[in-house]
Amino acid sequence: xxxxxxxxWNAGWLxxxxxxxxxxxxxxxxxxxxxxxxxxxxxSPSRDAWFDSLTTGRYPFAVQGSPSYSLFNELREFGTRxxxxxxxxxxxxxxxxxxxxxxxxxxxxxxxxxxxxPVIEKQIKKLAKLDNWLLWIExxxxxxxxxxxxxxxxxxxxGMTPNDDETPAQPWDEPPQGQVDLSDRELERLQGTFAxxxxxxxxxxxxxxxxxxxxxxLDSTAILITSSxxxxxxxxxxxxxxxxxxxxxNVHVPMMIRLPGGAHGSLRVxxxxxxxxxxxxxLEMFGLPIVGHGRSLLPLARAERTxxxxxxxxxxxxxxxxxxxxxxxxxxxxGPSKIFRKPEDRWEVHDVRTQHFEWAGHLEETLAxxxxxxxxxxxVEPVLKHYDDVDEEVESETSDEASPKR
Numbered sequence: 001x002x003x004x005x006x007x008x009w010n011a012g013w014l015x016x017x018x019x020x021x022x023x024x025x026x027x028x029x030x031x032x033x034x035x036x037x038x039x040x041x042x043x044s045p046s047r048d049a050w051f052d053s054l055t056t057g058r059y060p061f062a063v064q065g066s067p068s069y070s071l072f073n074e075l076r077e078f079g080t081r082x083x084x085x086x087x088x089x090x091x092x093x094x095x096x097x098x099x100x101x102x103x104x105x106x107x108x109x110x111x112x113x114x115x116x117x118p119v120i121e122k123q124i125k126k127l128a129k130l131d132n133w134l135l136w137i138e139x140x141x142x143x144x145x146x147x148x149x150x151x152x153x154x155x156x157x158x159g160m161t162p163n164d165d166e167t168p169a170q171p172w173d174e175p176p177q178g179q180v181d182l183s184d185r186e187l188e189r190l191q192g193t194f195a196x197x198x199x200x201x202x203x204x205x206x207x208x209x210x211x212x213x214x215x216x217x218l219d220s221t222a223i224l225i226t227s228s229x230x231x232x233x234x235x236x237x238x239x240x241x242x243x244x245x246x247x248x249x250n251v252h253v254p255m256m257i258r259l260p261g262g263a264h265g266s267l268r269v270x271x272x273x274x275x276x277x278x279x280x281x282x283l284e285m286f287g288l289p290i291v292g293h294g295r296s297l298l299p300l301a302r303a304e305r306t307x308x309x310x311x312x313x314x315x316x317x318x319x320x321x322x323x324x325x326x327x328x329x330x331x332x333x334x335g336p337s338k339i340f341r342k343p344e345d346r347w348e349v350h351d352v353r354t355q356h357f358e359w360a361g362h363l364e365e366t367l368a369x370x371x372x373x374x375x376x377x378x379x380v381e382p383v384l385k386h387y388d389d390v391d392e393e394v395e396s397e398t399s400d401e402a403s404p405k406r
Contacts, residue, residue, distance in 0.1 A: 359390050
C-alpha cells in the first residue's frame, strides 16, 4: 500500500473535481485508473487532529472513553513494514509510529521534487522485495511559504493582470496569513501562484507513478492519494489555516484510490466519506478486522456498496463544529450557526438559517448527540430525520396550538 498525502490540497484544485483552468495532467491520467470519491471531507482542519483520528480510529472530538488502540501497531503486529518519507516542516509524530522515517529537507538549490525522488526510489526498491508494507509519502509543499518554479508559474502568470508599471506579475511565494482584504489583482496573483505549485507537484507525482510502474508494483499495490486539510486562498476573506473554520475550502479534500491493476478505474463515488474512513480502509486492505468509528472505503471502491452514511460530523478535540448531508451543511460559529444548501452553494456564501430555522435546530441537536455518542463505547450513531419530517412536526405543533382547548 502506498499512501500519498499533500497537506493544503483542496478538492477544488484538481481537474477531475471540476477545475477547468488548472493543469494537472498526471493526476487526470491517474484518475482514469482510480476510484474518485467526490464528497470526501477531512474530520478536522488541523493536520494533527486528522492524523490522531487516523491512528486511533476515533473522531478528534471523542475525548472521553477512547480505547487504547493504534492503527500502526495493528499493522506492525501483522508483519507490515511501515516507512514514511516526508518534507513536513513541523514534526509532531510520536516516536515509534514508523519503522523508518526519512525527513527530506527542501533547499533553494533543489526543488521539492528533486529532493524527494531519490529517497522514494531507494526505499521503493527495498520494499518491493517484501510481502507486506506501507509506504507513507507526505508533503507540505502546497502550504506557504511556497517554493515557486518560474517554469510553471509562467503558464499562469502570462494571463494575469500586469503591474501598474506594465511589468509581468510575479509569484506571491509568501502571502499574509489570517484575515485579509484582497484586491482582484492580489487574489489573481495568490491563486495563480498556488496553481503553479500544484502543477509542479503534479509533474513530480507523475515521476513517482512512473517509478512504481517500472518496479512492477501497479498490479499488486494500491495507491491512495488524499490531503489532511485544504488551504483557504482568500475565500471568506482568509488565507491559511483557519482554526476551527470548517468551510468547504478547508475540509473538502481529494480522495483517489487506485486499486491494483487499475480495477474499477474511473468509478465515481458520490456518497459522503471522511478521513476517519482511512483507518478501516487500511485495515481491510491488509485483511485485518475493522475497528473504530469509520467505515472502509473498499466496498464503495468495488461498487459493492452505495451509501455508508446519511451525514458526517466534523470538529476538533472536544468540539464538534459542523454537520453535513448531501443537501445541507451546518457550521457552528461563535454566534448563531450558519446553514447552507448543497451542492449549489458550494463555497457557502448564502446563509439560509432564517428560512429553515427548525431544520437548522434539528441539525444542531443531531450534531450535539453525535459528539456525545462518539465519546461512548459502543458508538451508536444518532438518526437524522428527513427534512420533510421535521417540517411536518412543526406544522403539527402549530396546528395543535391553533386548535380550541377543551
